[in-house]
Amino acid sequence: MTTSTATLPITDRTRVGRLADQQIVDRAALYALLDGQILAHVALVVEGNPLIIPLAFARDGDSVLIHGSTGGGLLRLAAAGSGLGLSVTALDGLVYARSLFDSSMNYRSVVIYGVPTVVPPKEKERALLVLSERLMPGRSEEVRPMTRRELAATIVLCIPLTEVSMKTRSGAPSEAVDDGENHAVWAGVVPVVTGWGAPSASPLTAHGTEVPASVRRH
Amino acid sequence: MTTSTATLPITDRTRVGRLADQQIVDRAALYALLDGQILAHVALVVEGNPLIIPLAFARDGDSVLIHGSTGGGLLRLAAAGSGLGLSVTALDGLVYARSLFDSSMNYRSVVIYGVPTVVPPKEKERALLVLSERLMPGRSEEVRPMTRRELAATIVLCIPLTEVSMKTRSGAPSEAVDDGENHAVWAGVVPVVTGWGAPSASPLTAHGTEVPASVRRH
DSSP states (O other): OOOOOSBOOOOTTTSOOTTGGGEEOBHHHHHHHHHTOOEEEEEEEETTEEEEEEEEEEEETTEEEEEEETTSHHHHHHHHTOOEEEEEEEEEEEEEOSSTTTOEEEEEEEEEEEOOEEOOHHHHHHHHHHHHHHHSTTGGGTSOOOOHHHHHTEEEEEEETTEEEEEEEOSSOOOOSOSSOOTTSOOEEEEEEEEEOOOEEOTTSOTTOOOOHHHHTO | OOOOOSBOOOOTTTSOOTTGGGEEOBHHHHHHHHHTOOEEEEEEEETTEEEEEEEEOEEETTEEEEEEETTSHHHHHHHHTOOEEEEEEEEEEEEEOSSTTTOEEEEEEEEEEEOOEEOOHHHHHHHHHHHHHHHSTTGGGTSOOOOHHHHHTEEEEEEETTEEEEEEEOSSOOOOSOSSOOTTSOOEEEEEEEEEOOOEEOTTSOTTOOOOHHHHTO
């Protein structure tokens, strides 16, 4: 077990080449990004070819957790001890410069590289509750406990936050030294806003059932 | 040049294994997903290891375009003729079943596999305008044209929409046959809503400059 430090170590793979000033080495910023997102993209190599899949994830201390069916490809990957790359990206805004070339996007992005370990049976329920708490906070208190069969059908993988590359862009557009821009043109940022819509009850829900706390909090 | 058909061909790599009923083979649904998103994650294999990067993208007919600096890793990748996987995912909602196991997410997701080709110099400006039009519709009319230097500094890659795997989940939660659920509990969907916030002008913008049509349309 490595001790985490406030800054992220930079390795050959996580060192940002271009736009190195956009590299973030602050662990608190990393946690804030991960804790605000639920969707990751995972890349792996299968028979020499790239494979990419979108997945829900959750941070658990200094690791991230992903889960899936024991019948899915994740299990085979984990059993093979393959390395993977996991990326989480928040798109924060469109950046309108006064040229297309200098226009950009504001974003926060992290890529985590590592070899996942399978969470052992004894720790699996806790790991799944961490995932549940991140994806649907409070929901585990409202529904029945997981069954033994459900636990057996689910695999949870853990990837340590050791080899991590975080990059962000924020704020106003920047421009190259004046090279023909029309100074009468507006420049600025249009933020992306993500939120939750009104919950819709399913046919499983009896008429008059109260919307629970886990849903009202959205 | 292949002729596109209304349905997407299924290859060994694009055939969905688990939850095969969630596989979509309708080209119109694919286009609708791609045209509504601007962020992709690209996976490649470098020296046997997975690499993953977030990028803006745009559909151009039966291809997708990505672009970057000639100083970045994309150029080396393209020169090597490496295959890549490009994933675009829209998260549409959280699906609250009456067990954690049956809870899920509503989403639309596509993975495109292929070997990118470099868009040749003569077609590069048109390709960049396609990207610009998708990311910031109307903006190219408001700013000065691209310069020769800017074109030379940018590489555009084209990936055909031939090997494509699309998967979606929508609608209410589904549940396994009754296995202990509390029927008094609410079940349903909380939609994810994405939109645009109020534009903020940058210090580059003279006081009183009108917000242009490309920004007002958000």
